[in-house]
Amino acid sequence: GAVVSQHPSWVICKSGTSVKIECRSLDFQATTMFWYRQFPKQSLMLMATSNEGSKATYEQGVEKDKFLINHASLTLSTLTVTSAHPEDSSFYICSARDGRDTWSQPQHFGDGTRLSIL
Amino acid sequence: GQNIDQPTEMTATEGAIVQINCTYQTSGFNGLFWYQQHAGEAPTFLSYNVLDGLEEKGRFSSFLSRSKGYSYLLLKELQMKDSASYLCAVMDSNYQLIWGAGTKLIIKP
Numbered sequence: 316g317a318v319v320s321q322h323p324s325w326v327i328c329k330s331g332t333s334v335k336i337e338c339r340s341l342d343f344q345a346t347t348m349f350w351y352r353q354f355p356k357q358s359l360m361l362m363a364t365s366n367e368g369s370k371a372t373y374e375q376g377v378e379k380d381k382f383l384i385n386h387a388s389l390t391l392s393t394l395t396v397t398s399a400h401p402e403d404s405s406f407y408i409c410s411a412r413d414g415r416d417t418w419s420q421p422q423h424f425g426d427g428t429r430l431s432i433l
Numbered sequence: 434g435q436n437i438d439q440p441t442e443m444t445a446t447e448g449a450i451v452q453i454n455c456t457y458q459t460s461g462f463n464g465l466f467w468y469q470q471h472a473g474e475a476p477t478f479l480s481y482n483v484l485d486g487l488e489e490k491g492r493f494s495s496f497l498s499r500s501k502g503y504s505y506l507l508l509k510e511l512q513m514k515d516s517a518s519y520l521c522a523v524m525d526s527n528y529q530l531i532w533g534a535g536t537k538l539i540i541k542p
Contacts, residue, residue, distance in 0.1 A: 358520060358534040359476070408475050421466060422530070424475035
């Protein structure tokens with residue numbers, strides 16, 4: 316159980332393009348989803364926390380107008396990188412926590428999206 | 434500020450035992466997680482400790498001392514597939530996960 320599906324796995328696109336990444340919890344309801352970014356040989360950096368039906372909470376230094384997050388249902392959150400530029404190239408990973416569980420339960424991660432902006 | 438320290442890289446031999454340490458200084462403590470991350474993949478959950486002591490799960494064990502702000506992940510009977518990064522993460526008083534930079538473990542035959 317506790318499977319998180321993230322799509323697409325790889326994106327290569329031109330500078331200025333907007334890219335949407337989907338994160339779905341397949342067998343549980345995720346009231347909270349998390350979006351991370353990871354640069355090579357670095358640890359996970361939390362970008363934002365997404366709560367179903369409300370606005371996402373962004374970490375300091377993350378532009379909310381640049382990284383649009385929508386969590387419209389208990390099983391789907393999307394991250395849109397608007398007008399992407401080469402410096403946005405990174406590994407983006409989502410995770411979700413089962414809404415029925417306590418905070419002590421682990422986050423379940425999607426497989427990640429490798430974004431390359433040319 | 435909040436800080437989690439773990440070694441950047443460790444090397445061990447197949448079949449041996451390795452201990453990966455993690456020390457933390459956070460605003461509050463609501464548990465410590467260990468994750469494994471293979472290169473180019475997302476992290477997978479290994480263990481969770483909230484009380485002092487050792488939690489054993491097969492070849493992997495995790496230890497916690499809250500008074501010392503210290504944890505370790507113990508890997509026994511190392512296999513080549515254990516080559517990965519191991520991430521230590523602490524949940525603070527706001528239930529936010531604070532992540533360490535990860536320890537890259539290299540297993541040699």
